[in-house]
Amino acid sequence: MKHPESPAPLRDPRTAPAEAPPVTHYENFPVASLLCPPRLRPPIAAIYAFARTADDIADEGTATAAERLADLRAYRAELQSVAAGHSPQTRWAAVFGPLQAVLRSHQLPVPLLDDLLDAFMQDVTLTEAGATYPDRAALLDYCRRSANPVGRLLLHLYGVHGQDALRESDAICSALQLINFWQDLSVDLPRGRHYLTDADCAAHGVARADLAVQRRSAASDRLVLDCAAWARTLMLQGSPLVHRLPGRVGWELRLVVQGGLRILDKVQALDGASLHALCRKLSGNTVVVTLGAVGVFVSHDEERLRGDSQPYYRVAAEPAQVVDTTGAGDAFNGALAASLAQAPDAAFIKHVRFANQYAARSTESEGAAAAMPRMTPADAT
Secondary structure, eight states: OOOBOOOOOOOOTTSOOSSOOOOOBOOSSOSSOTTSOGGGHHHHHHHHHHHHHHHHHHHSSSOOHHHHHHHHHHHHHHHHHHHTTOOOOSTTHHHHHHHHHHHHHHOOOHHHHHHHHHHHHHHHHHHHHTOOOOSHHHHHHHHHHHTHHHHHHHHHHTTOOOHHHHHHHHHHHHHHHHHHHHHTHHHHGGGTOOOSOHHHHHHTTOOHHHHHTTOOOHHHHHHHHHHHHHHHHHHHHHTTHHHHSOHHHHHHHHHHHHHHHHHHHHHHHTTTGGGTSOGGGSSOOEEEEEOGGGOEEEEEOTTOOTTOSSSEEEEOOOOOOOSOOTTHHHHHHHHHHHHHHHOTTSOHHHHHHHHHHHHHHHTSSSSSGGGOOOOOGGGOO
8 A cells, every 4th residue: 555645747748758757655665766777767667657657546536436447447548559559648648658668668568567457457346346355365366466567577677587586576576565455454444445365364263344343352463463474474485586686686675575574573563453553653763765866755653753744755856967976875874864963853854855965966076085065954955
């Protein structure tokens, strides 16, 4: 599940832009981050924009289920049209213009993109009907289409096609999808989304009626913890993939795997209470993730915003004439710490903006220490 902010306005729909719209939603994983090779950031951003827009059609706003399904069918038809070489229609040109360029340049497997849309449509249909998944095999089949295509598309971009790698990628992606379910039970259940399977509920003696009102019991705690253990097993089954992938992508995947395992730690620390409490509220932490050209993402505990107006937001990348990025991460961290020390009561976003500008300036000349600019938080704009 996601935590959206107001989406950035689309570009002129009469044109098909060469680049995908920027990332404007909270995610459990980095999107086209600094660890991603620059040549792959545009195609990854195009895939992200495609999937995120479809997810918004399926999940956001006040449209009826029938309206959502109609829009998803139109979106699906547009995918097939641009894949066949036709120019994007005006409605989603900001999405399908960049995606069409990537389909051509990287020969993306269109069936994987179509699988994502099929899963979104299934989610709308099942939620409207109040339907449940009978067993774990059925839920994993949903994950096969809702999550696994993302990993396979990324492996395709990196030129990785081995069966072991694909199998491990599927395990990681399915685990991430399940982790989203188990951390967001208190959000999904009131909305009629049922990801705890009939077989698991029966095995632990938990009635659907109790889940509907989020009635916690020793049995429901065991149910949630068992499902969390299942997700952890899948994640660990897929984790050898981090050693198969060279360089930056391997480090990127390590962050994803460790992030997923950390969320499971929180779910398990709540002893099953994610049935009626978001596990993200456990830590009381603020997380700052630098995403290179995408900017900086900040996530606060929702009960401690540190002077900010919202718990999740992104600060745009600072323009720079880049000469040498050596030490840029250290520059950001040091500037953030210094700013916090000097003005601990200021809104957190002000500290992030200063650190962002400081790090950008540090890339504009060669070297590490010698490139550090002479700036104070008062100099930030």
